Amino acid sequence: MNNENKNPNVEEELKKQSQETAENEQTTSEASEAQENASSEEKELTAEEKLGKELEEAQKVIDEQKDKYLRLSAEFDNFRKRTLKEKAELIKNGGEKAINAILPILDDLERALQNMQKAEDVKAIYEGVELIYQKFLKNLHQEGLEKMEPVGEAFDTDFHEAVALVPAPSEEQKGKVLDCVQTGYKLNEKVIRHAKVVVAQ
Structure with missing residues (x-):
């Protein structure tokens, strides 16, 4: 009789324990799922933050390159304008050096013409003009002629x-x-x- 009474109680205890174990396992699995979901969300946020940082760095590099390009463009534009101006001045005043070399010869010719009006010795006039001619050739030779x-x-x-x-x-x-x-x-x-x-x- 005692054995018969004990068996149903044991069975009930076992049932209760198995139910509690199942409930505990379910709770544990739910908790682990929730933890996994939370960690995946954290990972996603970390990836978004990483991407945001990369975008910020890329934008910074782009801004630096843009600034560098604008500076180079402005410098080149200034150089081009300066070169054009210098070229125009060179074309306009390119003969200045040669003209300055000829001016003394022009002075000599003026003096020779003045002396020709008074001079009677043709040979002296010829020698004077010959000297001016040689001086003129020498000056032109110095200019590369x-x-x-x-x-x-x-x-x-x-x-x-x-x-x-x-x-x-x-x-x-x-x-x-x-x-x-x-x-x-x-x-x-x-x-x-x-x-x-x-x-x-």
């Missing part, structure tokens, strides 16, 4: 312009310049006027 001396040289279209062809006096003179009709000049090794010449053929 070089007078061509083509007579006796082989005809070269880079330096000479043939105005007449004449029979060669000898075989050795064929293709060479016999006479110069108009003097040619080079400025700093660049031909600025071809020499007009007579060529032997």
Whole structure:
């Protein structure tokens, strides 16, 4: 009789314990799910914050590059304007140095003209003009001007312009310049006027 009474009580206790265990397990699983959800939300917020920081840094770099570009653009614009101004001034006043070199010759020519009115010695006048001419050539030579001396040289279209062809006096003179009709000049090794010449053929 006692055994029969004890068994139902034990069964009831076991049922209660199993129900409590199941309830505890369910509560634990719910708590762990809630914790997982909370941690995933935290992770999502962290990712958003990270993305926000990256965007801020990118914007900062963009602003720095934009400022640098604007400064460079302004500097280049100033340089371009300054260069154009200097070029215009150079074109306008490019001959100033050469003119200054010629002015003393102009003074000499004025004095020579004044003396010619009084002078009777033609030879003295010639010598004076010859001196002025030589001085003029010297000043121009200092500016880079070089007078061509083509007579006796082989005809070269880079330096000479043939105005007449004449029979060669000898075989050795064929293709060479016999006479110069108009003097040619080079400025700093660049031909600025071809020499007009007579060529032997």
